């Protein structure tokens with residue numbers, strides 16, 4: 001049976017994606033740290049189930065990977081989770097930077113490695129960032145570094161394993177909790193996570209095998 005797993009499903013883009021997948025009749029297993037938000041989503045939608053783990057910690061990552069490898073294959077794996085501290089690089093403490101690298105790159109790399117090693121080639125979609133993966137992102141250096149790394153990993157693994165539907169979806173700025181309320185880019189216009197999730201979900205159902213989709217183009 002077709003079903004999807006979404007890492008980072010309790011709010012923002014991942015929560016909207018879960019809603020759209022369930023509306024399309026896909027059972028979804030959503031992961032996050034905040035049980036309350038996940039439980040509320042479950043109340044609203046019986047096709048939504050959830051598990052709680054912290055992917056900034058190696059034991060949280062281990063738990064998710066063990067779960068993936070021990071389950072019937074999911075037709076779609078979405079690695080939506082990501083984030084990082086805001087501020088000048090030297091003014092944020094090192095654990096905050098380490099957190100950004102763990103949740104925005106190391107966890108994703110470990111999932112890819114584990115699925116490949118187990119020859120589990122279900123569709124896997126990484127979520128990058130149209131800005132942070134391809135240009136400087138002042139005040140978000142460790143996040144930007146992690147997103148650059150994610151894009152490099154995606155491109156390299158794609159070249160090594162062209163028979164795997166490994167994709168990268170790179171959104172522009174969205175109106176979610178992740179974007180600080182006072183972020184300057186908000187004045188240029190940010191996108192609704194629900195619209196972006198609709199685009200991501202529809203794209204996952206199309207035949208753009210192994211593709212990289214940048215959506216939407218960032219307003220100039």
Ligand SMILES: NC(=O)c1ccc[n+]([C@@H]2O[C@H](COP(=O)([O-])OP(=O)(O)OC[C@H]3O[C@@H](n4cnc5c(N)ncnc54)[C@H](OP(=O)(O)O)[C@@H]3O)[C@@H](O)[C@H]2O)c1
Nearest residue numbers: 008010011012013032033034054055082129173174176178
């Ligand atoms: N917002 C933007 O402007 C923007 C722009 C470009 C790209 N992106 C990318 O789009 C993706 C989604 O962003 P978003 O704006 O929807 O972010 P968000 O609102 O901050 O949501 C992040 C999701 O990841 C989960 N999460 C965060 N840290 C976690 C951890 N340590 N362990 C487990 N789960 C964790 C959160 O749930 P819990 O809090 O329950 O753990 C939440 O479900 C990210 O990869 C982000 O980098 C965002």
